[in-house]
Amino acid sequence: VFSGFNGSRKIEAEDVQNILTNTTINEEKPGIILGKYTGTTNLALNRPYTKSIPSYLEYYVWYPDTNNALLTNGDYTNYTGWASWGTNVTFIVDIVVDLGMSKEFSKVRCHTGASWPTRYTADKVEIYTSDDNINFTFQETGIAAPLYQRTSSWLDVEFTPVNARYVKFKLSKKIIGDNLLVEEIEVYGTEGYTSGSVETSCI
Numbered sequence: 001v002f003s004g005f006n007g008s009r010k011i012e013a014e015d016v017q018n019i020l021t022n023t024t025i026n027e028e029k030p031g032i033i034l035g036k037y038t039g040t041t042n043l044a045l046n047r048p049y050t051k052s053i054p055s056y057l058e059y060y061v062w063y064p065d066t067n068n069a070l071l072t073n074g075d076y077t078n079y080t081g082w083a084s085w086g087t088n089v090t091f092i093v094d095i096v097v098d099l100g101m102s103k104e105f106s107k108v109r110c111h112t113g114a115s116w117p118t119r120y121t122a123d124k125v126e127i128y129t130s131d132d133n134i135n136f137t138f139q140e141t142g143i144a145a146p147l148y149q150r151t152s153s154w155l156d157v158e159f160t161p162v163n164a165r166y167v168k169f170k171l172s173k174k175i176i177g178d179n180l181l182v183e184e185i186e187v188y189g190t191e192g193y194t195s196g197s198v199e200t201s202c203i
Contacts, residue, residue: 043105044072044097044167044187052094055082072097076111076153076184084173084180091180092172097187099165102131105189106161109154110169112182117150119178122171127157129164136168153183161189 049068065071071081084091113121124143128136142157144150167187173180 041189041191042074042186043099043103043189043191044185045074047072047097047099049095049097049185051082052092071095071182071185074184078183081184082180082182084175090172090174092170093180093182095169095171095182095185096133097167097169097185098133099167099187102163102165103189103191104161104163105167105187107156107158107188108167108169109156109184109186109188110171110182111153111184112155112171112180113150113153114181114183115153116178116181117153118148120181121147121150121153121173122155122180122182123147123173124171125155125157126170126172127159128168128170129162130166130168131164133166136166137162137164 046069049071051068055065065081070078082093082095084093108125108127110122110125113119121144124141126141127139129139130136139162140157140159142155144155169185171180171182
């Protein structure tokens with residue numbers, strides 16, 4: 001008896017290899033192989049997304065977010081994904097990525113601030129998940145170090161594994177003199193495999 005895939009389909013050879021790579025034996029019940037969640041695949045790579053407000057940079061033709069693709073294209077070295085503009089305000093933007101189907105994951109990452117972590121990075125990111133893109137469930141909040149003590153532009157957030165299709169990144173920053181730049185968002189899980197169990201028997 002096999003469980004661990006969303007929907008029903010024929011189990012292929014690569015599925016078996018994936019199971020063997022991502023499993024541990026339950027020593028108390030040797031006939032049961034337990035799924036070991038590794039979260040090594042960026043499920044958001046090249047996936048579509050929406051933004052609650054447009055980027056300030058989109059008003060300039062030389063900084064377009066072409067086809068809403070820059071935030072999930074795997075390249076965090078650009079700073080053309082999303083940017084705020086203003087002073088003495090708190091900017092909040094919701095970026096919702098569509099994974100295409102419900103998948104299991106337990107870690108997300110976002111790269112903000114380009115190459116200036118002490119200036120243009122987000123203060124925090126709240127993570128929400130949904131299967132219908134309407135009703136979202138809060139998962140966890142990632143809070144950055146005080147602005148001028150930040151040494152990395154990456155903000156990692158981990159939580160209990162969850163299955164969902166849509167992942168909302170609610171990024172916020174208190175704008176005093178520096179703006180918020182967002183370059184990349186990532187969602188880590190195991191493609192085509194969710195934690196479950198496989199009952200085995202010895203021959």
